[in-house]
Every structure is written in C-alpha cells, then in structure tokens.
Amino acid sequence: MAAKRSPGASMVLRALGMRVLVIDPDPARAALVAEGLEGVHPLEVRRSARFDEREAVEFAPDVVVIAAESPDRDTLESLREASQSNPRPVVMFVDRSEPGLAEQAVRAGVAAYVVDGLAPARVRPILDVAMSRFALTQQLRGDLAKVKADLEARKTVERAKGLLMKERGLDEDGAYRLLRKLAMDRGKPIGAVAADLLAFAGVLKGDAS
Amino acid sequence: MSGLADLKLGFIPLTDCAPLVVAKSMGFFAEEGLDVSLSREASWATIRDKVAVGALDGAHMLAPMALAAAAGASGGLTLDVGPSLIAPMALNRNGSAITVSKALAEAIRAADPQAMAEQPVSARALAKVIGERAGQGAAPLTFAVVFPYSMHNYELRYWLAQAGIDPDHDVRLVVTPPPRMVEQMRAGEIDGFCVGAPWNAVAEREGLGEIVITASTFWPGGPDKVFGVTEAWAHHYPDELRAALRALIRASAWADDAVNREDLIALLARPEHVGVAPEALARALTDEIVFHRDGAGVPRREHALWFLSQMVRWGQVSAGADLEAAADAVYRPDMFRAAALSAGPMLDPAQVFADAPGDLAPLFAGPAFDSDRAGPYATAFSIGRARA
Numbered sequence: 316m317a318a319k320r321s322p323g324a325s326m327v328l329r330a331l332g333m334r335v336l337v338i339d340p341d342p343a344r345a346a347l348v349a350e351g352l353e354g355v356h357p358l359e360v361r362r363s364a365r366f367d368e369r370e371a372v373e374f375a376p377d378v379v380v381i382a383a384e385s386p387d388r389d390t391l392e393s394l395r396e397a398s399q400s401n402p403r404p405v406v407m408f409v410d411r412s413e414p415g416l417a418e419q420a421v422r423a424g425v426a427a428y429v430v431d432g433l434a435p436a437r438v439r440p441i442l443d444v445a446m447s448r449f450a451l452t453q454q455l456r457g458d459l460a461k462v463k464a465d466l467e468a469r470k471t472v473e474r475a476k477g478l479l480m481k482e483r484g485l486d487e488d489g490a491y492r493l494l495r496k497l498a499m500d501r502g503k504p505i506g507a508v509a510a511d512l513l514a515f516a517g518v519l520k521g522d523a524s
Numbered sequence: 525m526s527g528l529a530d531l532k533l534g535f536i537p538l539t540d541c542a543p544l545v546v547a548k549s550m551g552f553f554a555e556e557g558l559d560v561s562l563s564r565e566a567s568w569a570t571i572r573d574k575v576a577v578g579a580l581d582g583a584h585m586l587a588p589m590a591l592a593a594a595a596g597a598s599g600g601l602t603l604d605v606g607p608s609l610i611a612p613m614a615l616n617r618n619g620s621a622i623t624v625s626k627a628l629a630e631a632i633r634a635a636d637p638q639a640m641a642e643q644p645v646s647a648r649a650l651a652k653v654i655g656e657r658a659g660q661g662a663a664p665l666t667f668a669v670v671f672p673y674s675m676h677n678y679e680l681r682y683w684l685a686q687a688g689i690d691p692d693h694d695v696r697l698v699v700t701p702p703p704r705m706v707e708q709m710r711a712g713e714i715d716g717f718c719v720g721a722p723w724n725a726v727a728e729r730e731g732l733g734e735i736v737i738t739a740s741t742f743w744p745g746g747p748d749k750v751f752g753v754t755e756a757w758a759h760h761y762p763d764e765l766r767a768a769l770r771a772l773i774r775a776s777a778w779a780d781d782a783v784n785r786e787d788l789i790a791l792l793a794r795p796e797h798v799g800v801a802p803e804a805l806a807r808a809l810t811d812e813i814v815f816h817r818d819g820a821g822v823p824r825r826e827h828a829l830w831f832l833s834q835m836v837r838w839g840q841v842s843a844g845a846d847l848e849a850a851a852d853a854v855y856r857p858d859m860f861r862a863a864a865l866s867a868g869p870m871l872d873p874a875q876v877f878a879d880a881p882g883d884l885a886p887l888f889a890g891p892a893f894d895s896d897r898a899g900p901y902a903t904a905f906s907i908g909r910a911r912a
Contacts, residue, residue, distance in 0.1 A: 368698065386701040388567040393672045393699035467912075 332357035335442070336376035338387055340364040344408060348380055351438025366390050376403060378442055383407040404449030406442060468506030475509035478516055528764050530559040534571045534583035537564060537703055537798045539721035539808050540616040540749045541584045542788060543815060545797050547768075547775035556767035564796065567701055568671045575609065575752060581761075582768065585752035587611060587823075588673035588831045595832055595841045595850040597673065610758055611750035612859035613769050614823045615776070618740040619748050619813040620676050621724040622683060623733040624716040625709050628653070628665065644888045645736045647687035654694050667691075668700040668708065668717040675739070675748050678834040680718035683737060685907040686889050692838075692909065709733055720748065721808030722800050729804050737888075740812050744885040745820075747827035758859065769863035776816035785809060821860060822876070826884055826895040828855040833893070836902035839909035847898050 333355050337345040345362035352358050361374055366387035371379070371394075381387060391405060472494065479490035494512075498505040531553075535541035544562060547553050553560040563580065565571050572589055574580040590609040624632065632639050632649045635656065639649030654665060667684075669677040681691040691697055700708055700717070706727045708714045716733075717723075727733035739746055751772060758765050779788055789809065793802045814820045828851035835841040864876040886892060891904050903910045 383570060383573075384566050386566040386704060388569040389671050389701055390699045392569050 334359045334376045336374055336379045337362045338366045338381040347435055348438055351435035378446055379403050379405045381407055383409045404445045406445045471506055471509045475512045528557045528767055531581045532561050532563055534563045534565045534580040540619050542779045543615050543772045543775040544584055545791055546779050547771040549791055552771040552774045556771045558767055582753040585750050586671055586674045587747055587750045590752045591828055591831055591854050592673040594853045595845050597840045608755045609752050610755050610854050610856050611752050611823045612856045613751040613821050615749040615751055617745045617814040617820045619808055620720045621735045621738040622680055622718045623724045623727050623735050625733050628715045629734040644741045647684050647689055651687045651689050664696045665715040666696045668698050668714045670702050670719055676718040679742055690907050722804040725804040725807035726800055743887045750823060766863040766866055770867045773821055773864055776821055780816040822857050823855040823860060825851050825855055829895045829898040830893055833898040833902040836910055837905055837908040839911045843910045843912055
C-alpha cells in the first residue's frame with residue numbers, strides 16, 4: 316500500500332491548510348484531532364454532535380471523522396451516493412471495546428477504520444493516508460469512467476463510419492476523413508459528431524418521432 | 525455438545541429483527557448447539573461492514589444492501605472491494621409503510637378531500653400539494669428513507685413516481701436511521717418517511733404523522749429484510765449456517781403464530797431489542813408482517829430481480845449490468861431449502877418450495893413485473909434515471 320501512496324499529500328496539507336469535520340457528541344475526539352494536527356495552517360476543526368447536510372456543504376471539509384458506531388453513518392453514506400461529484404474522505408473511529416474490528420478492516424482493505432484511543436501524534440498520518448487513499452480511489456474511478464467513455468466513443472465512430480460507407484459508398488478511410496472534417500467544421504469531438512449522425516440517421520429511418 | 529462455533533449476529537431495532545431475537549430468547553439457537561450473542565447496531569453501514577470484515581458472523585440486513593455490491597453499485601463508503609454478501613434466508617415480507625406528518629396530511633386533504641379515503645392511497649393529491657408549494661416558491665418537501673439500498677427507498681420512489689412526482693427533483697430525499705425518524709418529524713425536519721415497523725405506528729401514536737400506505741398494500745407479500753452472511757463464511761461454516769437457519773425458521777414460525785403474539789410483543793418491546801411501547805409494536809404484527817407462512821423465508825429470485833430492477837431504474841446500477849447473475853450470486857434459496865429440509869417434519873414442504881414463478885402478487889399500480897424481463901421492466905417507467 317505504501318508504494319501507492321501519493322507522495323504529495325502531506326505537502327498539500329501544509330500548503331493549503333485543512334478543514335476537518337468531526338461528528339461526535341463527545342468533544343474529546345475533536346480535541347484530539349485538533350491536537351494531532353497542530354502545525355497545519357490554516358486549520359479548522361469543527362465538531363457537530365450530529366451530521367447536518369447543510370452545515371457540511373457550507374463548511375466543505377477536506378475530511379470527515381466519525382465514530383464507526385454513529386447512527387449518522389447511513390446519512391453520510393447516502394450523500395456520497397448522491398453527490399458523486401463532491402465526495403469527501405471519511406475516517407472512522409472504532410471503539411476499543413470492539414477488539415479486532417480495526418485490524419480486520421485494515422486487512423480487508425478498509426484503511427479508513429482507526430482504533431480509538433490513539434496518541435495525538437498518530438492523527439496526522441492517519442488522516443494523510445485516508446486522504447491520499449481516497450484521492451487514489453477517486454482517480455482510479457475517474458480513469459475507469461474515461462476508459463469506458465473512450466470505448467463507447469470508439470464504438471460510435473465505428474458505427475457512423477459503417478453508415479457513411481453504406482450510404483455514401485465511401486471506403487473506410489474516406490468515411491473516417493469525412494467524419495473528421497465534420498468534427499473540425501463544427502468544433503466538436505469526432506465521437507459527438509458520430510453520435511449526432513447516428514441519431515439523425517435513426518430519425519430519417521423512423522426510429523424515433 | 526455439537527462443537528459448533530459461537531456466533532455473533534447483528535440487528536437494527538425494528539420489528540422484523542424478530543426471528544433473531546426469538547431464536548435467541550426462546551433457546552432455538554441453543555437447541556441447535558449454537559451460542560449466539562446478539563449485537564444491536566446503530567446503522568446499516570455498520571452492519572454491512574462488520575459482517576464483511578467478520579466482526580459479525582451474520583445479521584439482519586436490507587436485502588438490496590446485500591445485492592448492491594454484486595450488481596456493481598457504487599455504494600459502500602469503506603468497502604470498495606469487500607467480500608461478497610449472500611442472503612440464504614428472507615426474514616419477513618411486508619412491514620414498511622409511508623407516513624406523512626400531520627401538517628402534510630392536512631394539506632393533502634385540503635387539496636383533495638377524497639385523497640386519504642381512497643384505498644390504496646395514491647400520491648396524486650400529494651402531487652397537487654407539491655405543485656402548489658412550487659408555485660408559491662416554498663422549499664421542497666423533505667422525505668426520509670433508511671438507506672439508499674433499501675425497500676423503503678424504492679417503495680417511496682415508486683409511490684411518488686406513480687403519481688408523476690419525480691423523487692429526485694420534486695422533493696428532497698434524505699437518509700435517516702429508523703429510530704430517528706419520529707424525532708426528526710417532531711422537529712419538523714422531515715415531512716414524511718418510509719421506514720419499517722414499528723416506527724410508522726410510533727409516529728401515529730404520538731400524533732405526529734399519518735400512515736398513508738403500508739407495504740402490504742403497496743405490494744402484497746412484497747420482500748423486505750434478509751439474513752445476510754458473507755459467502756466465505758457460509759463456505760467455511762456450512763454446519764453452523766444450517767443450524768442457524770433452522771433456528772431462524774423455527775423462530776419465524778413461532779413469531780407468525782397468533783398464540784405467541786403477546787409474548788413476541790413483550791420480547792421486542794424490551795429496551796435491548798426494539799425498545800418501544802408494546803401498542804406500537806402490535807400494529808404491524810397484526811395482519812401486516814409475515815415471517816413464515818406462504819414460504820416467506822424463501823429468498824425468492826423474483827424479489828432479488830425486482831430490487832435490482834429498481835436499482836437500474838434509479839441509476840444506482842447501470843442498465844447493462846447482469847441482473848440475473850447478481851440475483852443468483854446473492855439470493856441462495858438452495859441454502860434455505862437445505863436447512864429447512866434438514867429440520868425434519870417441522871416444516872411443511874410447501875413452505876420450502878413456495879416460490880414457483882408466476883405466483884407473485886402485483887404491485888398496487890404500474891406495469892406488471894415479469895422477473896424474466898427485469899431489465900426492460902426497469903426502463904419502462906416514465907420517471908426514472910436508468911443509465912447505460
């Protein structure tokens with residue numbers, strides 16, 4: 316895992332500061348987080364007894380810290396579900412009375428679980444790891460989405476080429492050149508032009524009304 | 525002694541945790557040689573994560589939560605690549621309901637005096653209220669469900685959309701844990717919710733809300749919770765799983781039996797279980813929730829496919845996903861049957877094989893659900909977010 320860690324995470328924290336939202340009825344955990352992040356400037360640690368969506372949106376935290384046993388977890392999870400564009404890394408504290416959960420979670424690849432009762436000095440590296448892991452996951456998700464979109468666009472271009480070859484009697488190369496010219500004339504990506512072409516061909520054939 | 529392992533099972537304080545609570549309290553687990561401890565959990569996410577990492581051996585679960593990962597849904601705050609969950613038994617049918625606040629119920633009646641009297645109550649009058657509010661520039665109404673992957677989310681969305689209300693645009697949908705629904709309605713933070721028993725009845729008894737439609741009207745005999753374990757656990761502990769399922773089947777039959785109703789209510793009312801007034805528990809246990817009869821324990825493939833169709837409808841899962849493969853990977857009627865048949869004559873064979881295709885009751889409205897065509901069904905609705 317260490318090899319995959321983004322090397323710049325700590326640098327980024329130092330340069331831009333950090334906003335941490337701690338969801339906990341007990342102020343102790345927020346105090347611990349603040350103590351552990353001493354030296355990060357500017358630093359804002361805000362504690363709420365309960366997760367409030369409006370407050371979270373307004374505060375825009377870099378990371379959310381919550382107890383694993385908090386009833387607010389389902390709400391937090393649903394927000395990630397709904398706002399794929401703006402998710403936040405979440406660090407979860409596990410009560411010490413749940414021995415083994417954190418270890419098992421880490422083994423299962425859930426680094427965001429942390430055993431409670433840790434020394435302030437460990438807070439910073441844990442949040443660092445959570446944030447860089449999160450950034451990595453987001454990047455992988457983004458890459459995957461892009462690969463899928465590229466593949467889809469390529470398929471569309473192939474189909475549009477086929478259509479032009481059939482309807483205009485062009486060879487493959489000629490069909491591609493025509494598509495590329497259309498794309499350049501319209502200032503649009505070739506995939507978009509191909510999709511338009513297919514859509515219009517469908518309308519002319521009566522596929523859609 | 526059988527030498528079987530000690531088990532730790534999780535539950536959420538809801539009426540349909542009954543099979544677990546009964547199996548423990550009535551000694552059915554013990555008679556199977558299992559030393560079970562029950563752990564009351566605070567959120568569905570905690571249940572899922574603890575089962576996935578092995579901190580719990582099994583749990584009371586939202587069926588769609590178990591299906592989500594197999595279908596490639598994006599959900600899962602912590603476990604992006606977790607062990608796969610399976611559902612070897614259904615814990616109940618029916619049980620949830622949609623409740624609106626007193627104020628909203630009055631607004632609905634004012635908009636259409638007949639609306640609340642007709643059965644089933646449709647959301648048409650609610651659509652009028654929403655339209656009027658939009659015209660006045662009022663904030664959208666807020667409705668709560670218990671989890672993005674839940675019967676409750678799909679039930680509320682379906683009911684709203686059936687009346688032309690787009691659940692993603694015309695109202696604000698939020699997630700709230702079941703025990704908090706009532707207090708949030710009292711605080712005026714939510715105007716309505718869809719949650720499992722007993723929380724709808726609690727809101728009504730406290731004079732805060734009115735139940736507009738129960739699951740048994742929405743979809744008679746429709747699916748709800750399951751007993752969930754990881755596939756790896758089922759593989760390593762087949763004897764424990766069979767023993768646990770036998771105890772749960774016995775507990776379900778006990779919980780269904782009207783003779784035991786008072787005892788069941790008293791058991792669930794205890795603070796370490798659901799912890800609400802016995803009267804609130806009684807409501808859904810009378811002619812609403814089914815634990816055992818009509819083969820309620822069989823995790824039916826058709827039910828899994830309906831859940832998956834709703835995940836596609838609302839864009840949680842891509843329309844290209846292999847729904848049948850996901851349903852078969854998670855729903856394991858074979859394990860249920862193996863356990864039920866090993867229980868001997870206790871179980872009427874009809875209860876074990878009561879999932880012949882084609883005998884599903886229809887939903888209260890909307891296109892007929894054909895489980896062989898779950899994909900086309902998912903995209904047949906005029907309101908939906910299906911994505912390629």
